[in-house]
Amino acid sequence: MNPSTEMQALQWLERALERPAPDRLAWLHAQSMPDGLRRRVVRLLESESSLGDFLEHPPAMPVPDGFPQPGERVGPFQLAARIDSGGMGVVHLAHRVDRAYEQQVAVKLIRPLHPGADPALLAQLVTRFENERLLLARLTHPNIARILDGGSTASGIPWLAMEYVEGGVSLIEYCERAALDVAARVRLFCKVCDGVQEAHRHLIVHRDLKPENILVGTDGEPRLLDFGIARMLDAGDAAAGPALTTLTAMTPAYASPEQVRRQPATTRSDVYSLGVVLYQLLAGVRPYALEGLSPAEAERTICHTQPRPLRQAVSAAPLAASERRRRSARLSSDLERIVAKAMHKDLDRRYGSAQELADDLHRHLQGRPVLAHPDSAWYRTTKFVGRHRAGTALGALAVVAVLAATAGAAWQARKAAGAAEDMRQVNAFLLDVLSTSDPYESGAELTLSQALDAAAARIDQHFPDRPDLSAELRFGIGYSMLSRFRLEQAAPQLERALHDSQRMFGAADVRTLRIVEGLAGLRHAQGRIGEAEALYRDGIARSERAGLQHDPVHLYLVSNLGMLYMTQDRYEEAATMLERALALWQSAHRRAGPDADHANLLSNLAQVAHAREQYAQSDALYRQAQAEFEQLHPQGGPDLAIVLGNRGMLAEDQGDVAGALALYRQSLAVRERVFSGDHPSVVVGLSNVARLLVATGEPAGAAATATRAAAMADRVYTSPHSRHPSTLATLAEALLAEGDAAAAGDALLRAHGLAAGLEAPPPSLTAYLQRIGDRLCHAPGAAVAACAQLHSAGAAAVPAQP
Template sequence: MTVTQVLGEDGDERRALEVLDQLLDLPEREQEAALAALSLPPALARRVRSLLSVQARAADLFDTAPSPSARVHPGLPQPDERIGVYRIERPIGAGGMGAVFLASRDDGLFEQRVAIKLVQPIHPFVDADWQRGVLAHFEEERAILAQLQHPNIVRIIDGGQTDAGLPYLVMDYIDGVDLMRHCREQRLELADRIRLFCQVCEAVQEAHRHLIVHRDLKPGNVLVDAGGTPHLLDFGIAKLLDPVRAQGAPEDETQATLLGAMTPAYASPEQLRRRPLTTRSDVYSLGVMLYQMLAGKRPYQTDSLTPAELERAICTTEPPSVSRALRDDDASPGYLEMPRQIAPDLERIVAKALHKEPGRRYGSAQELADDLRRYLAGQPVLAQPDSLGYRMRKFVGRHRAATATAAVALLLILGAGATALVQAHRARLAAADAQEINAFLMEVLTESSVDHAGSEVGLGDVLEAAGARIDARFAQRPEIAAGLRHALGNNLLNLNRLEAAGRQLEAALAEAKIAFGPSSLLAWQISDSLALLRVDQGRYSEAATLLEEVLAGVRRSGQRDTPFFVRASNNLGYLYMEREEYAQAEPHVAAALAAIEQGGVEIPRDEYSSLLTNQAQILHGLDRREEADALYRRAYDILRTEYPEATREMAIQLNNRALLLSDMGRREEALELARESVELRRRTYRGDHPMVAFGLTNLVGMALGAGNLDKALAAAEEAVAMAERLEDTRSDIKVLAQAALAQAHLARGEPAPARAALARARRALDEMPEVSPRAKTTLDRLESALRDREARE
């Protein structure tokens, strides 16, 4: 079933078209019953019936054996008509917005059979905008195919317009059958199916290299010729990922595309929910195809589902394993002789491709193909099952009403930490330890539930209470307590409860050294977390000492090519950046990047993007501005492509690039990026948070640079108010917020309130355990500016 979404203003005509396209894939005898089941308003139902009638008349043309009396829709060619140098032989298919004909070259130069695709005027009475959208999509497909030159992608040969004004394109004619039919008829073995599928992945990867998302991958859009070579076709609804928009420019959907289409049975969850798409959306569709090639049927049987039921099934329900699907009695012909059990590695590959969260799928079609080839070669695959902590979070999310919000989150946090810890234990003790940890989690959950506590408990309170329980329950089990406290400390740090986080992390480090030794990975990881806490507390020297010791231990142990080395080295570079010591920061961030780009260390793409951002900030600090801007744009492009939702890293990148553009004299651009950064921070953190306050202080400077004094003052006042409400927080935010307020007053010619704000900032700076170079430099500069102004007056 193909669903067509028409974007733009809502209206009865557009709704009628949406319903029509939902009905078209049903057998004609079922369409009326399905329409009645939708309970549409009478006028809308009549319009849908009218469009169905038009569609039926146009479809007469595409009977597999058309009779001489078959009615031809006006504007579409008849057999023996010429289009350019080609003579039409017969229609060979229709779908979506296009009609396809078999044709032969007819100019006497040489023989050549081709497929000619034209816009199919299925809906002749719709509004002009919609018709223009159809033509625009067809032209876009022609432009897309012209870019793609690959042996597994159908090749464009020619194009133009018919005498009736319809655009057409001429493509290679593939004399073959669709992917699933080929697998069935040839009774391909498992390994042969996988090799065939890898060729399809390579075709998709070629499109992705050109920033093209196919958006309608399915077996019917892959034809396999007599030699067994697959050919990817039908880019009619593909979407170009515009590099300009990928760098942050807003996308005008009505200009970018009037029509967005998909085949729901193969569509990703984000596609069904009408969210922004990335290349990982195509990876999901490839996962559905792989499942079908292995099991003989799709992971979700969607034919009888309503649109709402279909969305729930694909977005929230886990499909059965491939092995289970093969053991069912409804396997397709050609699959009955397949093995009833699929290897665990292959199951994991399919599951990773089909993950509901884009960030947990393969990053590209090439990665999926590479993992399949590793499986065929008997090598370890990259796909791994989700952790217990992740599965707990998803389970709790589906049963949110049964528990207090804070207790639910605690299950996730501690469950993840406990899982990692259990994996480090000796095998004979792991099961018993897991049971003990689970009992502890259930105790905390019960104590923090609404029924027991009398009201919903805040997450920070639950975490602090859990820390006290660890003291009593695991006093003699430092190997368990260390991991639990590490998880608690990290999350208290994220909640901005710095003192409580410090207590847990300090205790965790002591217990980890007792249980595993000072040079254990867990001890290093806890030291790394503790160093980040010290940075937030303004205790920079302690943080530097912790990280230097950790990295020295990693180097001695020969573990430089590990994700932990990358993160710890980056964190040390970040520390020096906070102190504005860019020359000292540069080698540490460069070492982290070298481990990835030269040593082959694999880390999540968002972390890699953050590393590039840090390097760009260092280059900015070293006054290498053009290099810094290029890196910022590269880093942001990664995030926009990989993570369509707003993230903390996006906000940081926008803010840092705004500072750079301001220094480069591009003040209006800087202000817009700073404003967008603050809005992302608000959506990410929801409420008072140091990250929001920092964003506001930077927005002040950008607004002043662009001459918007009122906006600057409003942002400064909001930053000061938020900093005052944040009690246990980074001490330099209070300095910087008051400094921003003084800066706004100075720009407005108001020295008295500026002087008062600077006095408050100086007191806050004096109260810091260790002076923040950035805060001190900012304050010194503003105090000097105030003295100069007063001297002139």
């Protein structure tokens, strides 16, 4: 038996010995593991049984000749008591006795093995132990347990003396005992990241980060332990010891996908493990339940299954009701996205270092925008240039121009006597926002997204008695947040703006109607379809009563109501509203040359014609819209990406699969260029490509693309939205094409659960879920139980497996 399998056998033996003796064999046979491994563990159990109950009493445990015991001396230290043991070492509390000075330490020695263990395993453990001693000697940091001394006993057993962590308990246990809130847990975790970053700075990858390897002492400081399977990145350094041991002993529950696949570990592998620890620290449960799974099942779970978002996990965690409520109230979408980015299965999309993860957590604690949050290239401004204040001024002028445009309508509409004072107040507000983004203070370049978020937090401070000014500012900032799909942040800005605007200007004022249109768009994005429709209809009625049919706000209200109907598959109502909007544009808003409003109307009308199977008309309208968008935005933009994607759907329905895939890929490229982070538009693009890869016989590429889409959907759709279950159904379709019926069933069941939470699921979504369910239940190896669950989930038309 090779050393890796021998280590697994010993680990299973330890787990079995934790149970009462009469139950051990039954428990072992109930576990999922290879037969050869099970037979080895049974033999070890039988051997232990023949030796009596010595394992129930660790002090009497037989050990190899010459292994130090409490009361004996190791180097200048006398062992006092055994305090811990793990997969490779035994740790004793010890005191210095050479009278040089008083010192209490933790002495770690090679763990005594069962007499029947393979000798090669001992050689591996000794090599790894020596490796740990060499690596720890390079590290000096308050959040890493320091090595103080080391050597070998007279019988050749290596030992090392480490800093003793007074009262040390694992990270999770410490937080639970101290009843730390979410913010305190995050602050403590940032110190853990600091220790990991120090190791990375010395080119050391820990490879086994988990709560048990992070002790927190009575001083409240966390310290990293157990660098036994760490490795050097600069393998050519002779002082580093072996670059990689053959004994695999990482903890699967915290291991990255590349580790469980036995691929080389990097610093981003440690970042993934930190993400798992942070998930457990905040949610109260680990992201994956691996107990009882075979190695292959565990690998598939880690590499292909998306964990539940934090807030969903907390709702199912074994916590007291009061604690669950307390955590849920403090777990924001920013924290969910930070954890998701740290745990991204694609290592290139994780944080580049433990420092980057800590920095984003500090931004969250300070109420600043985080890098894990989706952002849009459309809402970025000129970067601050260099380290000179002249460069700072250039960037500030760019932001002033945009924010001033947002606020301009408010002070321009004032009477001449008050305009100068209004302008002074707005300028003072803008300068205050900009001062917080000075690179000499923040150490980072300014983005418009950050400036807008900072502005939102300072409106009340600058305009406590001027709701007329603050309403316009809130509307501009809230609309920007909506465009970046920051729905939770946009909602209070738009709601407060509407309240103040109606109070100051009246229900039918054009400024109020602009906010109504924005709030309706927010409700649509939140999946609150009934509210969105009511707001659009109310806005249209108000604008008509006020005689504002020729104002752009009336055009947008009519057009966007048509688009809402279209997304709900209410195509007749959509056609009526969109044709009405086109007539409004032609009579009151026609411009020479390409126009974005006109192009969007053509694109939406093309989609309605497509749904009515008027393919020739649809194609002509799409091409006309595409030509206008390409003139308006030669480098591409979100609207062009939508048109390209819709043209792909049209080609797909006409049987041109290759042409459809090419258009989908072109659309996805534009979406990813425009949106630098997670965004619903990218989710749509990925899903379309995944579906077509299934159709063209590329299941592996389809599964990878659909997995990425599903993970992004989990991050961006924090409230019910029809695209979320649709994306999960695409994942099910891709997994089914790859032959993984079990995982496909899990994905489809989750899609049904999400669809059940929608206010008004579109018929096309229901049909899509039913179609994939039908394929699943007829697939080879499909589970009857899964099909029955699909029936109970609402897919009544899905046939049972024959």
